[in-house]
Amino acid sequence: MFGWRGLRFADPWEDFGRLSREMNRAMGRFGATEPAARVFPPLNAYDDGESFVVRAEIPGVEASSLEVDATGRALTIKGERRPHQAEDVSFHRRERDHGVWNRTLSLPQPVDPDKIRASYKNGILEVILPKAAEARPRRVEISG
Amino acid sequence: MSSEKEKKEIAVREKEAIEPASGEPTREGVYYSPVVDIYETDEKITVVADMPGVLKENVEVDIKDGVLTISGAVEQVPERLKPVYREYDVGGYLRRFTIGDKIDSEKISARLDAGVLTLDLPKADRLRARRVEVQAG
Numbered sequence: 001m002f003g004w005r006g007l008r009f010a011d012p013w014e015d016f017g018r019l020s021r022e023m024n025r026a027m028g029r030f031g032a033t034e035p036a037a038r039v040f041p042p043l044n045a046y047d048d049g050e051s052f053v054v055r056a057e058i059p060g061v062e063a064s065s066l067e068v069d070a071t072g073r074a075l076t077i078k079g080e081r082r083p084h085q086a087e088d089v090s091f092h093r094r095e096r097d098h099g100v101w102n103r104t105l106s107l108p109q110p111v112d113p114d115k116i117r118a119s120y121k122n123g124i125l126e127v128i129l130p131k132a133a134e135a136r137p138r139r140v141e142i143s144g
Numbered sequence: 145m146s147s148e149k150e151k152k153e154i155a156v157r158e159k160e161a162i163e164p165a166s167g168e169p170t171r172e173g174v175y176y177s178p179v180v181d182i183y184e185t186d187e188k189i190t191v192v193a194d195m196p197g198v199l200k201e202n203v204e205v206d207i208k209d210g211v212l213t214i215s216g217a218v219e220q221v222p223e224r225l226k227p228v229y230r231e232y233d234v235g236g237y238l239r240r241f242t243i244g245d246k247i248d249s250e251k252i253s254a255r256l257d258a259g260v261l262t263l264d265l266p267k268a269d270r271l272r273a274r275r276v277e278v279q280a281g
Contacts, residue, residue, distance in 0.1 A: 040156040042232035046225035053225055057196040057232055059259035081154055084192070086183055095179035096194055099154030108228075123196030123259015 040101045041077075041125070049137060052107060052129045059123030060096075068118045068127055072111060075127060076104045109135040162238050174235035175215070178261075182241070189247065189265040195237045196259035203256055205263060207249045212241045214261060 041056040058066070060081060067078040083098040110132040118127045159176035178193040191214070195203070198216035206213045215238040221227070243265065251266040 040154040042156055042158075043229070044227065044232060044234070045229035046221065047228045048224050048226065052228070057259075059194040059196040061258060080151065084181060086190075089183040089185050089190075092182040092184060092189075094181050095157070096181050096192065097155045097157070099152040101154050120258075122199060123194070 039103060040097075040099075041103070043103070043105070045105075050130060052109075052111065052131065054105065054127045054129065056125040057123065058120075058125050061120075063120040066118075066120060066125060068116075068125075070111065070113050070116045070127075070129065072113055072132060073107050074104055075107060075116075075129065076102070077125065077127070078102045111135075159233055159235070161233075161235070173217070173220070174233065175238040176233070176235050177239050178214070178216075178237040180239065186267075188267055189243070191241070191261075191263040191265065193237070193239065193261045193263075194259065195256075195261050197234070198237065198256065198259065198261070200256045203254065203261060205252065205254050207243070207247070207252070210242060210244045212243045212247075212263075212265070214239055214263065216261070 041058045043054055043056045046053040046055075054075060056077060058079065058081070061079055065079050067076075069076045069078075078101065080100045081098045084096070107129065111129040112132050115130040116127060118125065120126075157179055162175040162177055178195050180194075181190075181192040183190050191212070193214055195216045197218040199219075202217040204213070204215045206215075215236065217236045218234060221234055246267055247265045248268045253264045255262050
């Protein structure tokens with residue numbers, strides 16, 4: 001039933017980060033990445049210009065069981081979903097998995113580790129990573 | 145050697161998009177089939193469904209003609225957030241189960257916590273298994 005258990009795929013963010021160093025003027029072009037979820041939890045990343053916003057679907061955990069660590073160039077999220085506590089029941093379906101995870105994402109541009117914020121609501125972990133000052137877009141005023 | 149017991153890694157499941165059946169009311173956006181646990185005791189059947197991103201006010205639970213339908217809409221990602229990487233699709237949840245007539249549909253209770261919907265479906269009285277306590281003599 002859980003056909004991907006045990007299979008580990010290369011973290012696509014590794015490529016993402018490398019590519020972006022080569023082409024970091026063209027952030028918007030990476031939006032077409034094919035879905036590649038092979039490791040729990042599935043992640044999406046967004047860019048609002050000022051910050052990267054990483055969201056992960058992690059339903060049914062305690063916020064206190066989530067660990068988020070970040071450096072200027074990487075985000076690590078760890079956690080555990082515990083098995084369902086139900087005794088003396090007969091299961092008809094058992095599709096919801098449990099276990100631990102630990103994912104590290106390379107970030108395509110440096111972020112300010114002191115300003116990172118994380119929240120967990122409605123089963124979604126959201127991490128807001130403000131870009132380091134040197135990585136933010138700047139508008140150059142033209143004098144004349 | 146680690147003294148801590150090795151814990152298994154959690155597996156990921158890709159969302160399955162729902163193909164709307166013909167003749168169904170049109171729903172906006174894409175819907176996915178939530179993963180569920182379903183278990184039964186003498187008194188009730190419990191359905192536990194992962195529906196991350198769904199708010200309580202957007203959950204619908206319906207029983208009609210022996211079919212239980214659970215659904216939940218999610219809010220779309222605001223436009224100011226430009227997608228740069230994607231492993232999951234944002235969409236609502238919809239799944240149906242045949243439960244026949246053994247549920248007392250008046251007494252169903254539902255709760256949503258951390259993106260997990262839990263439904264308790266009490267069995268109709270006439271179908272409950274009777275357990276006879278045997279007392280020690």
